[in-house]
Amino acid sequence: MQEITGSDTATDRRVALNAECIAVPFLDGHIPAVVVDGRPRVVIKPVVERLGLNWASQYTKLSAARWGRVVLVTTQLPGDTQSRGLATISLKAFSLWLAGIQEGRVAEHARADVIRYQDEAGDRLEEYFFGNLGAAARLSPAPLALNLDLSSLDEGTMAYLAQVGQALTQTSQALIAQKAVTVRQAKELEAAQHKAEVAESKAEYVNNFVDPNAANTLFRTFCGQINAPERKLREHLRAKGIIYKKLAGREWSKSEKRWKDVHEWNAHASYKTWFHQADQPDAPRLHNNQMRTTLYVTPIGKVAIDRWLKRNPIEGAK
Structure with missing residues (x-):
């Protein structure tokens, strides 16, 4: 996987990877995504434009963020006539980026979409890629064909193997659920950190520049x-x-x-x-x-x- 830090230009496309675009249904449209190295990534530019934001400034913000990890991928979006090099980010980065958008600063007609994306988009992507077998199959290698002769095993051994299989299934489901919780927690943490930074700046101003008794x-x-x-x-x-x-x-x-x-x-x-x-x-x-x-x-x-x-x-x- 190759990472880029520059803008979405022709120069950047020379490092692009190839991947099939997946249209994840959401609201009245879809969220474009790709799978790279077995992990889903969001094609971010169409989402930025859907929310009425400036692509150049948002790309700069993502490239500068330590969690941004922008990867350029060549893919063909639904409705497009050709493949193009497009910037993608991980599901975690997508949730963190959404959490950092202040709905009061976007165009009024797009505020409802911003709120819906912040509240639901991360969960929808997690559900699509990890919450059902049909989607999870896209992220997993084909199952191995094991031609094992189990006829010689006694009932006790068979029962033990069944318990092991059940335990592995439960562990896998628990890890998938934990990942979904982690993404939601990341969104909540980013929003809380933003509020804390604003409050800290106000407190620092008061402590440094305001006479504590002047406004009594x-x-x-x-x-x-x-x-x-x-x-x-x-x-x-x-x-x-x-x-x-x-x-x-x-x-x-x-x-x-x-x-x-x-x-x-x-x-x-x-x-x-x-x-x-x-x-x-x-x-x-x-x-x-x-x-x-x-x-x-x-x-x-x-x-x-x-x-x-x-x-x-x-x-x-x-």
């Missing part, structure tokens, strides 16, 4: 943003074990001419990322010279509290 919002202001009564939301969060009130000190009330207790709000340990306790250096000190603090809501807390309130609404709040 005063609790009272946050209540106004989500249209929640401040007093009721404080008590609701306290009742659910998210924040708590503690005695911070006392202050002198000129109007009442007496000392009054001053309480502050803090977050329980499990919810520290939702809130930020900020010092208020310009506010009057308490009787013990302790600096006052004010509760702020962090960006993480804003999203978390908003979601939490949808599951745990404030009773009586509109």
